[in-house]
Amino acid sequence: MKVSKLSLVALLALGMTIPAAVSLAGDDKAKKDDKHAQHDKKDEKKAEKKDEKKTETVAVGSVAPGFELTDTDGKAIKLSDFAGKIVVLQWFNPGCPFVKKHYEGANTFNELNKKYSDKGVVFLAINSGAAGKEGAGKETNAAAKKDWKIEYPVLLDESGKVGKTYGATRTPEMFILDKEGKVVYHGAIDDNKEMKGTGKTNYVAKALDEVLANKPVTTAETKPYGCTVKFGS
Amino acid sequence: MLTTILMTAIAAGLALQPGAENKNRPHVSLKLISEETHLRPGATQTLGLVFTMEPHWHVYYKGLEGGGNPPKIEEAKLPEGYTLGEIQWPAPQRYVAPGDVYDSVYEGQVTLLVPLNVPKDAKPGEKVTIGVKMNWLECSEVCVFGAGESSISLPVSADAGKKSDDAKLIDASRANMPAALPTDGSIGVKVVGGSMTVQAAKATRLEFYPGPECTDIDDPANHTRADGPALKVPFAGPDKNRARGFGVLGVWTGSGENPAYYRIDTSEKGG
Numbered sequence: 001m002k003v004s005k006l007s008l009v010a011l012l013a014l015g016m017t018i019p020a021a022v023s024l025a026g027d028d029k030a031k032k033d034d035k036h037a038q039h040d041k042k043d044e045k046k047a048e049k050k051d052e053k054k055t056e057t058v059a060v061g062s063v064a065p066g067f068e069l070t071d072t073d074g075k076a077i078k079l080s081d082f083a084g085k086i087v088v089l090q091w092f093n094p095g096c097p098f099v100k101k102h103y104e105g106a107n108t109f110n111e112l113n114k115k116y117s118d119k120g121v122v123f124l125a126i127n128s129g130a131a132g133k134e135g136a137g138k139e140t141n142a143a144a145k146k147d148w149k150i151e152y153p154v155l156l157d158e159s160g161k162v163g164k165t166y167g168a169t170r171t172p173e174m175f176i177l178d179k180e181g182k183v184v185y186h187g188a189i190d191d192n193k194e195m196k197g198t199g200k201t202n203y204v205a206k207a208l209d210e211v212l213a214n215k216p217v218t219t220a221e222t223k224p225y226g227c228t229v230k231f232g233s
Numbered sequence: 234m235l236t237t238i239l240m241t242a243i244a245a246g247l248a249l250q251p252g253a254e255n256k257n258r259p260h261v262s263l264k265l266i267s268e269e270t271h272l273r274p275g276a277t278q279t280l281g282l283v284f285t286m287e288p289h290w291h292v293y294y295k296g297l298e299g300g301g302n303p304p305k306i307e308e309a310k311l312p313e314g315y316t317l318g319e320i321q322w323p324a325p326q327r328y329v330a331p332g333d334v335y336d337s338v339y340e341g342q343v344t345l346l347v348p349l350n351v352p353k354d355a356k357p358g359e360k361v362t363i364g365v366k367m368n369w370l371e372c373s374e375v376c377v378f379g380a381g382e383s384s385i386s387l388p389v390s391a392d393a394g395k396k397s398d399d400a401k402l403i404d405a406s407r408a409n410m411p412a413a414l415p416t417d418g419s420i421g422v423k424v425v426g427g428s429m430t431v432q433a434a435k436a437t438r439l440e441f442y443p444g445p446e447c448t449d450i451d452d453p454a455n456h457t458r459a460d461g462p463a464l465k466v467p468f469a470g471p472d473k474n475r476a477r478g479f480g481v482l483g484v485w486t487g488s489g490e491n492p493a494y495y496r497i498d499t500s501e502k503g504g
């Protein structure tokens with residue numbers, strides 16, 4: 001769907017938000033891409049530094065490193081595709097019982113997606129498991145996406161590069177990026193690290209409510225719980 | 234809903250499905266043992282929770298939050314008047330998964346100790362059954378929710394305590410329980426400038442296993458071990474300048490295989 005610049009201006013003038021599917025035309029898009037190219041460059045430098053210290057996490061308040069990964073349909077997806085949107089990243093492994101507990105025992109992630117995607121929030125699952133490891137591979141993840149009725153992309157990071165750049169170590173492990181691409185929450189999905197049930201407080205929902213209300217996130221960092229990310233090396 | 238969750242957990246942890254590659258079958262077993270052959274009225278005695286793991290499988294130490302679920306007593310089946318104390322955790326071992334993800338674990342076999350308080354009015358001649366229902370996370374390259382139950386029946390007697398055949402497992406576990414740091418100053422531990430430094434003049438190897446109260450460590454996979462007499466553990470995160478070093482220190486001396494283990498808590502006086 002394309003919208004002329006004029007109607008965009010009209011929409012903005014009316015104080016309406018641009019629907020998620022609208023692609024920005026002409027100059028605006030070029031400008032946006034430029035901005036992200038700069039970010040990506042910066043992030044590359046950061047990533048190089050990271051190699052020395054593999055498990056240091058991306059700090060809350062810092063700009064989230066850009067990435068490009070393919071999803072289970074083979075489609076390339078870049079973080080910069082969602083510039084200007086709130087993005088929720090979920091480290092994923094369909095073989096991990098802690099991930100299963102939120103897709104089978106409960107429907108935590110799908111319910112979050114259902115509730116917040118209408119408000120313009122983008123959900124992305126990332127599997128940083130290396131080829132041959134538990135829960136890795138296109139077919140396994142495509143099957144999980146289908147079986148668990150996941151409506152958001154499941155991205156494959158078999159090299160583990162994105163996982164290591166972010167410092168993700170557990171599944172599930174969550175990052176929320178605000179509209180400027182800054183990390184505003186990093187940690188667990190909720191406050192129940194037990195092997196049964198879900199928590200009283202869903203940290204992601206709480207943080208999203210605050211971000212959407214333009215309020216600072218009160219709990220910006222928690223300890224993620226779950227399985228280790230099945231990196232290859 | 235609860236039933237579904239329970240069934241999922243049971244299916245994940247316990248189901249014995251046919252098939253050559255069943256990742257869901259249990260790889261860790263639990264056995265409850267007693268140090269003594271009988272229960273003495275009014276005494277506090279020691280029970281052992283013996284976890285036996287298949288090769289390459291591990292269970293988790295009660296370490297840093299988020300680092301795997303350690304064994305937990307879900308339900309203790311005790312006659313009236315009997316109570317269990319807190320689990321005592323022997324020193325764990327380090328486990329670094331690919332990607333430098335650090336955890337403190339137990340491999341092979343471990344015996345966790347738990348005190349049993351026998352009521353004063355326990356009647357000699359009675360036979361008493363003590364049971365525990367536990368759950369834990371067990372992992373190799375993959376993780377599975379583990380669960381198990383075990384019980385032991387013991388007679389009550391006013392006779393003097395007598396060691397059981399299983400007591401050797403409890404003794405072995407005690408040998409790996411961390412002790413207080415020596416008071417002779419041979420091991421120095423302090424927190425300075427966001428790091429914990431350990432000095433142990435005679436050590437050929439030092440390892441630190443962070444406990445639940447420890448401040449976050451920066452890159453623990455690479456900063457909790459030293460092949461020599463000095464170890465520097467840098468803290469991370471917003472609390473690093475009021476950091477608390479908390480956990481267990483393993484000290485190897487000479488060419489010895491058996492390290493000495495010490496409790497570390499830098500918030501303690503003189504720590």
